Amino acid sequence: MRIKDNLNAVTLNIHKACKKVNRDPKEITLIAVSKTKPNEAILEAYDEGIIDFGENKVQELKDKINEINKSDPAIHWHFIGHLQRNKVKYIIEKVDLIHSVDSVRLAKKINEEAKKHKVYCDVLIQVNIAKEESKYGFEEENTLQVIKEIATLEHIKIKGLMTIAPYTDNPEDNRENFRKMKDLYVDIKSKNIDNVNMEILSMGMTNDYEVAIEEGATMVRVGTGIFGKRKYV
Template identity: 60%
Template structure:
């Protein structure tokens, strides 16, 4: 069932790319494996999917220890500064950097090991009080400060759009953050690229792809409903 679901999601990504005149190879599918057992990821691996998203550092580390080392682990949940040290050498991309203090901690911990951490700056594009992320108007200023760090490399932006039954209602937010990423890219800030735009989840990833997403984060659409009681 998991592999069938992945095939369906990939087909939908191709359809959305065709509609938008994009190359499907520009879009990376991140299977959001949070709360899911190792066996589910092992099944998903059979489809060739290598990008997995986790919300909690401990769960990411536990899975890293027992699963193949060619997996690309994405930290997509809110990241506490005291947990950053555990991600060194294990994370492919941190999607959820939303403050200078967090970026400073990443710089400090990765510098100890002479490694560079690729990150996305999380933007609360819809300005929802319940969500993490910085205000769109503050994004460029934060990026310019983080860009000075030697062991942190900004690859783009991430957002979590509002939960909705109607994916079309999020199109405006996807367009806004796409425009923001283009505006920042055009500033040509050293140590900053805007190659990655992480947006779109199970309910709205097709619209996100149409509006320029280069990474979509799909959990329920691949693994089914989550079990938060484990």
């Protein structure tokens, strides 16, 4: 299938999921996860109306931005992978949103680099909702306290939460994880913490984005469902 056909299928699934729970599809931002994909594929998706793209490697992101943005600055770039502190400086002015703030030390480094560049950086706080040893992120019970600490950093703006749910063949297996994330999101939003604007709940990928939407996701990160299986080199 072509990217256009894949996108049509994903869009249809998003609309079906929204209809099921009486949500407006306009509430959902589709992020095309373009890691390992060539620039031509990104531009093909862009031509079909996708403006949000997610990358998880700093060097690959830099290379793509440098090349693609020569011709089209309208793309919104999202950093969705584990971010090492020594690489923050390379993307601080290049991305619209960092999804994966998984430690206070990383948040402080982002703040430091943003201050140097005289910018403000929008971030999501990553939660390891399923407590997987292989995943980064804060545990659910520590998230509120961590957010209160990170919110004091002047050059960071907390925009919401992100999680990477366990990989599963049955998306229903993650419904409870997504439900917990929504509950946490609502609870933190209700606290009205200064410098915390709970606008975004980033959860759900190719295997389970429909269930994530049914449980409250506002951003879904779809790679294989749009571009096909990844080719690693």
